[in-house]
Amino acid sequence: MALLHAGLLALRAARCHLCPLSTSKSWLSTKASPLGDTNILLMGPPGAGKTTVAKIVAHKLGIPVIDIDIDVLETTWKMPVAAKLATVGGQRFLEEEGQALCGFSASGCVVSLTGSNPLHTEAMQHVTQSGLVIYLDVDSDDIIQRLDRMKVNRIVGQAAGVSIRDILLYRKQFYEKWLDLRVFCGRGDTVEEVVEKVLLAVERYQKRDEETYVSTRCDGAELDGQKTYFSNVVVEGLAADGGLYVPKKGFPKISKKEWLRLVSMTYPERALVLLEKCIHPLDISASDLRTMILKAYGSNFSSERVAPVKHLIHNQYVLELFHGPTASFKDLALQLMPQIFAHCLPPMCNFLTLVATSGDTGSAVLSGFCQLTGADRHRTSVLVFF
Numbered sequence: 001m002a003l004l005h006a007g008l009l010a011l012r013a014a015r016c017h018l019c020p021l022s023t024s025k026s027w028l029s030t031k032a033s034p035l036g037d038t039n040i041l042l043m044g045p046p047g048a049g050k051t052t053v054a055k056i057v058a059h060k061l062g063i064p065v066i067d068i069d070i071d072v073l074e075t076t077w078k079m080p081v082a083a084k085l086a087t088v089g090g091q092r093f094l095e096e097e098g099q100a101l102c103g104f105s106a107s108g109c110v111v112s113l114t115g116s117n118p119l120h121t122e123a124m125q126h127v128t129q130s131g132l133v134i135y136l137d138v139d140s141d142d143i144i145q146r147l148d149r150m151k152v153n154r155i156v157g158q159a160a161g162v163s164i165r166d167i168l169l170y171r172k173q174f175y176e177k178w179l180d181l182r183v184f185c186g187r188g189d190t191v192e193e194v195v196e197k198v199l200l201a202v203e204r205y206q207k208r209d210e211e212t213y214v215s216t217r218c219d220g221a222e223l224d225g226q227k228t229y230f231s232n233v234v235v236e237g238l239a240a241d242g243g244l245y246v247p248k249k250g251f252p253k254i255s256k257k258e259w260l261r262l263v264s265m266t267y268p269e270r271a272l273v274l275l276e277k278c279i280h281p282l283d284i285s286a287s288d289l290r291t292m293i294l295k296a297y298g299s300n301f302s303s304e305r306v307a308p309v310k311h312l313i314h315n316q317y318v319l320e321l322f323h324g325p326t327a328s329f330k331d332l333a334l335q336l337m338p339q340i341f342a343h344c345l346p347p348m349c350n351f352l353t354l355v356a357t358s359g360d361t362g363s364a365v366l367s368g369f370c371q372l373t374g375a376d377r378h379r380t381s382v383l384v385f386f
Contacts, residue, residue: 034203041133042111053112056195068104068112068117097117101127118171118174119174180286182273213247214248217241218239230344231283235341267297267305267307293336297336301323301331307332324364324367328360330365335367335368336368338380
């Protein structure tokens with residue numbers, strides 16, 4: 001297959017096991033946050049370790065820490081959070097919790113959100129304006145074990161016949177909705193490991209200029225001294241010297257404990273975690289990437305597992321790659337790639353891609369680009385030569 005790009009008007013479009021930790025207000029500091037006035041907002045389910053991690057991260061950065069439960073809700077209500085929930089019930093609790101968060105104002109702090117804050121849209125719209133939302137994506141089994149050890153028996157949504165696992169599964173959609181960065185925790189990650197991942201996530205977000213690509217033919221040097229980002233690579237395809245683009249710093253490393261979590265995930269969930277590690281959020285936000293992946297690997301595949309592994313006999317297995325809309329293995333890439341391409345294309349640029357093929361590439365390309373809608377479909381055209 002050969003891809004010939006024509007009509008490009010612009011190429012450079014920038015686009016523990018958690019344990020209790022004693023703290024005091026002496027940790028409040030006048031040091032500057034690494035993100036300036038922007039808060040670092042830690043989000044996740046009950047038992048994810050938000051409070052503990054927030055305290056340690058704030059201590060390491062030398063900036064203030066705020067716990068929404070203690071410093072906002074209990075201060076406002078003059079009673080423990082658990083007592084408030086028992087008094088007013090789950091639905092009323094969510095509303096009053098959201099109202100309290102709508103009055104929250106701070107800058108340059110590490111903020112530990114409650115597990116139920118993301119369920120209140122207005123409150124999250126308010127608080128996310130002031131900060132970078134980091135989702136502590138912790139294994140459900142780890143969370144359930146922690147909550148059991150902590151003897152937690154009152155959580156919003158908990159009722160007869162509703163398990164903690166059900167609550168965690170339900171809430172995940174809200175955490176996915178609001179996150180800016182995901183800290184993907186391996187099974188059994190210690191608090192120190194989670195803290196390190198949070199700090200690395202913040203550092204990565206700050207240093208987008210270091211997440212660049214180089215040609216395989218240029219010995220690691222940037223062509224003409226220009227930085228090439230993921231969005232540039234998607235649009236350009238090949239480097240100007242004819243080489244392939246590769247990440248200058250190499251591909252992300254994944255620990256054994258993280259791999260163990262990936263095994264039990266669905267294909268879209270796995271794709272989202274892995275691509276978030278490879279694509280800087282300033283190139284494609286986590287929210288946009290999630291939308292693309294869910295569209296790419298949904299009802300258009302005849303198998304919910306997208307690429308199921310089937311057992312034949314003994315130690316022989318088959319990976320089925322024919323469940324896409326054109327029954328081609330290339331559907332797995334080409335149901336997603338056109339969406340990424342359209343996203344990275346400069347706003348005022350119209351693009352024609354010429355495809356020469358003697359096989360199933362053509363039909364897979366046409367199917368993928370036909371899924372684009374609105375302005376994206378009008379700005380991006382494909383011509384296939386068989």
